[in-house]
Amino acid sequence: MPARQWTTLAPIRRYLCETSILPFPPPYTPTTKAVVDNEHSIVHPLFGPSSLFLLYYLISTTLKMSASLRSVAPFLRTARASLRQGNVSPLQAALKRKNVSPVLNIYRTYAVFERTKPHVNIGTIGHVDHGKTTLSAAITKRQAEKGLANFLEYGAIDKAPEERKRGITISTAHIEYSTDNRHYSHVDCPGHADYIKNMITGAANMDGAIIVVAASDGQMPQTREHLLLARQVGVQKIVVFVNKVDAIDDPEMLELVEMEMRELLSTYGFEGDETPVIMGSALMALNNQRNDIGNEKIDDLLKAVDEWIPTPSRDLEKPFLMSVEDVFSISGRGTVVSGRVERGLLKRDTEVEIVGKGDVIIKSKVTDIETFKKSCEESRAGDNSGLLLRGVKREDIRRGMVVCKPGTVKAHSRFLTSLYVLSKDEGGRHTGFHENYKPQMYLRTADESVTLNFPEGTEDASTKMVMPGDNVEMVATLHNPSAIEVGQRFNVREGGRTVATGLITRILE
Numbered sequence: 001m002p003a004r005q006w007t008t009l010a011p012i013r014r015y016l017c018e019t020s021i022l023p024f025p026p027p028y029t030p031t032t033k034a035v036v037d038n039e040h041s042i043v044h045p046l047f048g049p050s051s052l053f054l055l056y057y058l059i060s061t062t063l064k065m066s067a068s069l070r071s072v073a074p075f076l077r078t079a080r081a082s083l084r085q086g087n088v089s090p091l092q093a094a095l096k097r098k099n100v101s102p103v104l105n106i107y108r109t110y111a112v113f114e115r116t117k118p119h120v121n122i123g124t125i126g127h128v129d130h131g132k133t134t135l136s137a138a139i140t141k142r143q144a145e146k147g148l149a150n151f152l153e154y155g156a157i158d159k160a161p162e163e164r165k166r167g168i169t170i171s172t173a174h175i176e177y178s179t180d181n182r183h184y185s186h187v188d189c190p191g192h193a194d195y196i197k198n199m200i201t202g203a204a205n206m207d208g209a210i211i212v213v214a215a216s217d218g219q220m221p222q223t224r225e226h227l228l229l230a231r232q233v234g235v236q237k238i239v240v241f242v243n244k245v246d247a248i249d250d251p252e253m254l255e256l257v258e259m260e261m262r263e264l265l266s267t268y269g270f271e272g273d274e275t276p277v278i279m280g281s282a283l284m285a286l287n288n289q290r291n292d293i294g295n296e297k298i299d300d301l302l303k304a305v306d307e308w309i310p311t312p313s314r315d316l317e318k319p320f321l322m323s324v325e326d327v328f329s330i331s332g333r334g335t336v337v338s339g340r341v342e343r344g345l346l347k348r349d350t351e352v353e354i355v356g357k358g359d360v361i362i363k364s365k366v367t368d369i370e371t372f373k374k375s376c377e378e379s380r381a382g383d384n385s386g387l388l389l390r391g392v393k394r395e396d397i398r399r400g401m402v403v404c405k406p407g408t409v410k411a412h413s414r415f416l417t418s419l420y421v422l423s424k425d426e427g428g429r430h431t432g433f434h435e436n437y438k439p440q441m442y443l444r445t446a447d448e449s450v451t452l453n454f455p456e457g458t459e460d461a462s463t464k465m466v467m468p469g470d471n472v473e474m475v476a477t478l479h480n481p482s483a484i485e486v487g488q489r490f491n492v493r494e495g496g497r498t499v500a501t502g503l504i505t506r507i508l509e
Helices: 003-018 050-064 070-074 080-084 089-097 101-110 131-143 161-166 193-203 222-233 251-267 284-287 295-308
Strands: 120-125 172-179 183-188 207-216 238-243 277-279 321-322 326-330 333-344 344-349 349-355 362-371 378-380 384-389 402-404 411-421 440-443 444-451 471-483 487-492 497-507
Touching: 050 326, 050 349, 070 277, 070 378, 120 131, 131 172, 131 183, 131 238, 131 284, 131 295, 207 222, 222 251, 222 497, 238 295, 251 277, 277 295, 284 295, 344 349, 344 362, 349 384, 349 411, 362 378, 362 402, 440 471
Parallel strands: 120 183, 120 207, 207 238, 238 277
Antiparallel strands: 172 183, 321 333, 321 402, 326 333, 333 384, 344 378, 349 362, 349 402, 362 384, 411 471, 411 497, 440 444, 440 487, 444 471, 487 497
């Protein structure tokens, strides 16, 4: 930044600090890319050059409206309290809390998502209460100390009142951080068996995963089910983090947990012998205690993720498709759909179709694209993006629908599948089933009731039974048409457990 411009803005910065609207930052130099508040270990993007220009603009605009700098103080004064709110800057959070939506939208247009590093989607999976959310928080804290993330404490990841009350994760949470080599989108998945459908949605977005295992418990039912589901949705590489080692004094116990995990990984088709296993304590890292099992192990974990999980090749040539994970409205702007882009590339002001609500096809135009609350010109395969749609009501869209290039995807209700029925040892059914079996089917982010029957012409179809461990061809009929394609994978669940997995081989109607 030119010295003259910095001098012009210096009085504004000094005023904000002296009036306790914002904390004093360390000295700024024109070559500094980010300023770190050592008390909270959080990067202050507010004091970067581009943000200072924005701050100057905001204050000037406010002065014209009210002729008083004090008028900007009420919504800026909350900035310090907002630092721990989530993956937004202090200014954004403060403005949002005061509902200054026009000014907030000005800020968002200035925050641009830049692709300077390879992007990888990963996540934490594993049994309930083994420390997945604590580990996610510890990762953001450690990377924030290096200027590579915004720190999200435990309560900022598990945001819902019910999650805080019960101390468990219910819905998937998305966080962002970087290492020296990559940019990561991190999904914190629920481990509780009651919310496994949210875990399936999260796992479907992953290029790789960190499976968290408590040293005090070892592998548990959801540890095994999460590994199976991760494998079925296409996750190829996994890093193991053995958590809570501060609670175990016996080294042989830790060795036993590692051996069991390597064996389990091999059982589900992963490279058990070569997979990195890191032993540490997310809580110790979060509290800055015992660096030998705390911060140092977080560094080792991220190094292992960088080296073991390959950078995926993105399919940018095929037509754009994004499966809808969430839908919400922004006052004064319109309806936003968010999710992971499965393939292709989308630019602003492009016509799209929203498919999956029966036979209805909704046509719209994407007027804005955001990735990690930063505006961007395009969304491409692998991104977790929010798309602002023109002329679409929130109630017209539901989770499980897809946003796609016009004419490329249609909704279908009947198709032929190649199905593998899980055995009892794999956590599946203990007994077989006949035709007209009616479980729940999970396709991308959708879950629909389905009826499974044998293909026409099958001998003794009325009495034939499918047993656990069988590979069988069956016709699936969805109760509500969904956006599906040949080659798409799916999972089948019943009674709180995964009972089968399969592949769509032919569309029938």
